[in-house]
């Protein structure tokens with residue numbers, strides 16, 4: 430049976446770094462809302478478009494043929510102006526002008542912080558949908574785009590392994606994560622990396638080098654070291670290893686390759702479920718929530734969970750990766 434909602438018009442935007450699966454989430458928000466008789470306004474370029482009234486109605490066809498596309502059809506941005514009360518006042522003028530009664534923000538911790546402040550100031554109901562390749566959001570086991578990103582990294586590791594073995598070389602692979610080591614950790618475990626360097630932990634280059642040399646002594650043909658960009662520069666790690674061990678090192682920086690590409694089935698399913706849940710939350714009359722995956726279920730939780738504390742790194746996974754690469 431279709432539920433009839435008190436809220437009649439909602440808006441959706443994507444903000445912060447794009448992540449594969451954001452389009453699937455937009456599609457779910459739009460189609461779920463329309464299914465229940467709601468109108469949906471699509472806001473372009475995150476909070477930037479919110480301030481500048483760069484927005485318009487979306488319909489079923491606006492989200493056709495996007496479930497498999499990376500990036501975001503709504504575009505995304507980082508808006509310094511939204512961090513100011515004056516910028517947010519402009520955005521609120523557009524809330525009134527367009528008759529928006531609820532807002533879905535698809536983005537990361539920074540975007541949720543912005544949404545939280547806006548809700549406190551203007552009482553517009555907001556729901557956060559976690560979309561970031563970093564998977565650094567507390568309150569959800571997975572954020573949209575992470576699975577695709579680590580699969581991209583693992584694919585790169587597979588390719589590097591081929592040439593690394595042939596030449597018996599040491600490779601350093603720098604991956605994304607300015608403040609978070611999740612991509613490095615999980616892709617490192619899945620890719621069988623010798624060492625994983627992440628910003629959450631202090632690392633001793635002497636230990637990294639000792640492990641490398643030990644490995645080669647027992648007959649390893651190559652070594653792969655994963656470095657999160659927030660832990661160190663891949664080039665610098667390569668230089669230090671070369672100086673300390675005399676080994677030949679090659680450095681690959683994956684960069685924005687990790688943010689693009691067609692989303693995996695996991696990310697599409699996650700995004701579809703989370704986008705639909707966001708609409709349900711607004712229809713239920715909640716004022717400030719985030720969607721999360723907890724124990725495999727899609728649930729509503731407090732929005733400020735996402736940025737209250739830093740998500741701790743899973744030490745058991747880090748230790749396991751170390752044991753398995755002995």
Ligand SMILES: Nc1ncnc2c1ncn2[C@@H]1O[C@H](COP(=O)(O)OP(=O)(O)O)[C@@H](O)[C@H]1O
Pocket residue numbers: 444445446476506507508509510511512513536537538539540541542543544546561
């Ligand atoms: N303290 C804040 N107050 C208001 N808006 C904020 C705040 N922090 C972040 N934002 C908004 O959210 C945007 C995205 O945040 P950012 O941290 O860059 O990305 P992400 O959401 O992916 O973590 C910022 O450009 C800004 O517009």
Ligand SMILES: O=P(O)(O)OC[C@H]1O[C@](O)(COP(=O)(O)O)[C@@H](O)[C@@H]1O
Pocket residue numbers: 445446447537538560561562563605606607608658688
């Ligand atoms: O593309 P930019 O603006 O240089 O941002 C790079 C950063 O964005 C990310 O890809 C995603 O971070 P957010 O989701 O917090 O925006 C990080 O891994 C990376 O450090």
Ligand SMILES: [Mg+2]
Pocket residue numbers: 445537538539561563
């Ligand atoms: Mg972030």
